Amino acid sequence: MEFFNEAVNILKILVIALGAGLSVWGVINLLEGYGNDNPGAKSQGIKQLMAGGGVVLIGIKLIPLLAGLFG
Template identity: 50%
Template sequence: MSFFTSGVDVIQKILILVGAAIGLWGAVNLFEGYGHDNPTAKNQGIKQFVAGAGIVIIATLLVPQLKGLFS
């Protein structure tokens, strides 16, 4: 069972890193859109930022509950 628990920890860390990377990329697109007054880049940036934040929230709240699923 410790293999499953450590696997869930690894998956959680990977999801947090992916979500943070997507959120950072979205923030860069958002600031670039404001810098060049490009509404398309601003729209894409805010969508990526919110998607990254959603992935981080899911990784921190829901993935740890998988540990208790089989214990």
């Protein structure tokens, strides 16, 4: 059981890290879009930022519920 709980903790960390990376990349695209007045980059940046935030929320709220399934 300890192995399962540790695996869930590692999964949580990885999902949060991936979401944070996607959010940072979205902010970079968003700033590039505003700097160059590029509407395509602005649109892509805000989509990446929102998607990254959603992935982070999944890592924070949903993944820990897995630990309680068998505990």
